[in-house]
Amino acid sequence: MARNITPREQDYSQWYLDIIKVAELADYAPVRGCMVVRPTGYAIWEDLQAKFDRAFKETGHVNAYFPLLIPSSFLRKEAEHVEGFAPECAVVTHAGGEELEEPLVIRPTSETVIGAMYSKWVQSWRDLPLLINQWANVLRWEKRPRLFLRTSEFLWQEGHTAHATAAEAEEETVKMLNVYAKIMKEDMALPVVEGVKSEGERFPGALDTYTCETMVSDTKALQAGTSHFLGQNFARAFSIQFQDQNGEMQYAWTTSWGVSTRMIGAIIMTHSDNDGLILPPRVAPVKAVIVPISKDDAAFAELDAKARELADELNNVLGPLTVRVDEQNHMRPADRFFYHLQRGVPLRLELGEKDAAAGTVRAVRRDTGAREDLKWGELAERVPAILEDIQxxxxxxxxxxxxxxxxxxxxxxxxxxxxxxxxxxxxxxAGSKEDEKKIKEETQATVRCYPLAEKDRTGKCVYTGKEGAHLAVFAKSY
Amino acid sequence: MARNITPREQDYSQWYLDIIKVAELADYAPVRGCMVVRPTGYAIWEDLQAKFDRAFKETGHVNAYFPLLIPSSFLRKEAEHVEGFAPECAVVTHAGGEELEEPLVIRPTSETVIGAMYSKWVQSWRDLPLLINQWANVLRWEKRPRLFLRTSEFLWQEGHTAHATAAEAEEETVKMLNVYAKIMKEDMALPVVEGVKSEGERFPGALDTYTCETMVSDTKALQAGTSHFLGQNFARAFSIQFQDQNGEMQYAWTTSWGVSTRMIGAIIMTHSDNDGLILPPRVAPVKAVIVPISKDDAAFAELDAKARELADELNNVLGPLTVRVDEQNHMRPADRFFYHLQRGVPLRLELGEKDAAAGTVRAVRRDTGAREDLKWGELAERVPAILEDIQxxxxxxxxxxxxxxxxxxxxxxxxxxxxxxxxxxxxxxAGSKEDEKKIKEETQATVRCYPLAEKDRTGKCVYTGKEGAHLAVFAKSY
Incomplete structure (x- = not known):
């Protein structure tokens, strides 16, 4: 049944790109490494944004906006940070028709410029904790771009918090990891494992990086979101200091955490098949489509009116515009079915003349292809139940x-x-950063994380022979 | 009563900046001309975004995301466009550690890169109209920046549509102007006038620019939003062509329209006074604050509990987190009142021991200072009514x-x-572009618009003496 899609078994990378193309999720931009997120792809992003944003606000965070351009000297204030990011930066050297005195980098991440602002805003313990998130574009020049997974420009959110104590900052780091994992599991249906990164895989400048690692359908790992305990590294580099309750000056403890448009890549790779995109209903902008079908124009008009009525009823239950009516009656039914199938619509409701005579629709699940006749009167109850079952x-x-x-x-x-x-x-x-590097050279795999759920398991390190080593997950990754 | 704010009569510019500072709406970024939108300012932006986004979707538009970086050659494809924007561009010359073959500009606006994508996506009349909006940051290097009104980087939305006929595109241009004007009048309480721009004030590359012009409290004009009929200029420059129903190739007709964070500047300047910010309730993230007051800790705890109960009740009516409780009991009551007054909270509800004994709160309006005792049982009805009256x-x-x-x-x-x-x-x-230029030199004022409501009034041009001239509004502007 697959059309225009390379089978997954034949060429996994091409399969992935073909799905993005047929589902019209994204397109290459005229600038190498950059992408255009098309309306169907952006609708998924908007839905994810809404879910994460709500969870951030429920945990006491507020949004703000920090500048795109950062003085290049800022990056150099934290030694590991500049080493990690400088090679990926895009640099503005001219603006307003003149050469700039100091080159500006387009933010690859915003710890530095936010650190500079926090040092102005934080004076006393009463100003802490400072719990701010930003939705923004960032830029990291990519030599080997891949739509959604690795693009030079991408969209993300970056939370940046400052606390009075190390314990509070560590608690925040883990709290946000759990916020991420919950949405990824419950809404995106990703089989994520929460864990701690090894030394070699840490965010440049962090004391600890926590991660949500997920497995996609070629069994590789994909890092879907990270949360960093930055200790006092950025507070010292940018002088984020406060007077504590005893009147003494202290450096703050900071965290940062982010998820990006790469999550859309994770969703595509995890659930889709050789026919096209499969979306979990909770993150599908269009959850069901009703397809009225008749070769007769008058009959079609009647079916179409009924379809709209049923869609209105379902939209009242499932949310505005989540159930659509397909009116492309100039196309063959099979092509209309395939149109929505390729785009990952979780449930198709076919409404032909025979169905109408019986007062039913023929429901077809995208995930299994299972068919079932549903009575019009039971749709408001059954459709949400089927969607939950698909999820x-x-x-x-x-x-x-x-x-x-x-x-x-x-x-x-x-x-x-x-x-x-x-x-x-x-x-x-229990190997070192150097050991990790050697293993990567030999196997192309890396330590994806030390899973938190298994942190109490210890044993003998397979590489160094050290006792008391923690359990790590190794895998090739995106 | 004013503290830390320069009186408006004394120095209007400083008054404006002082309000932004005391209300913590924005701050200067480390890069000249750029700003940080602080959480209280960003909450206003989020609220405006939600309102505009809903209106765009109700009129059939979808969102997408186009790249930040544009090949510099793209700008040159439309002659007027490059003349208008090239001098304001920031240019990326290096990325990924190497010098780029072609410099990239940071988008000052996205007609060019979106035009290039539309030329790929539009093939047939069935692909039209294409109704896409983007929420994004843009950059236009500013020599004389002013927070919100003129910053090198700002946040905005830009709608870009393509149509099969000139009439449809013109209808879209005016439709979106009206969408803007409605929200500006009804929600932002701005006294906007809808009009058409003169030749000298048109968007570079447009055939017609429509504008929402508003008057701020020093009587200057401020352009709050614009909608452009681009004719076939960009379709020709980027080859946006489609096969019409007769099988013939045609160039599409395009529009673009945008509003930005500068609207926040318009709100501040229009409504505020010498005590600080005044926000129209419909765009105020915090619509009311309840202030429990007692010097006695036990009594305060009781009042605080009651305040939270009342706030929960009001939040059910007015929306989550729109009514807050002030628990800063370590501050003097007058300072707590002033804290919210400066930040523009529309309604303050004081709850002291005497009020509690009477089962009332003392309501104080931010706009007029009027006071009124409200019974607890009537708050859910009276508070929304008072807010609507303030609006x-x-x-x-x-x-x-x-x-x-x-x-x-x-x-x-x-x-x-x-x-x-x-x-x-x-x-x-009825003067020419050159006449406009001379008048600006002599008066510092420009044609703000030809108001649509008075388009039927014609008479003798005050400058050229030509008969049949339309009615124009001249003013100095931001």
């Missing part, structure tokens, strides 16, 4: 796939052999 | 002020004399 099935399927492709290794040879066949491999690991 | 009063006051400061002139001498004293001056005008 649940997709998550369970993704978790089962992750578990079936996760292995354990008790020696480095076993780890290497297993990684060659794909999947995630768990083993005890 | 109405602010709009009526602003319209009355605009009308009282609008004059007519029947000769050029009269026009010049009147403009020196401030205000808007209406007169018949």
């Amino acid at each position: 649940k099935s997709l998550y369970e399927k993704a978790c089962a796939f992750r578990d079936a492709n996760t292995y354990e290794a008790s020696s480095y040879d076993e780890l290497k052999a297993r990684l060659e066949k794909g999947g995630w491999v768990k083993c005890f690991f | 109405k009063s602010l709009y009526e006051k602003a319209c009355a002020f605009r009308d009282a400061n609008t004059y007519e002139a029947s000769s050029y001498d009269e026009l010049k004399a009147r403009l020196e004293k401030g205000g808007w001056v209406k007169c018949f005008f």
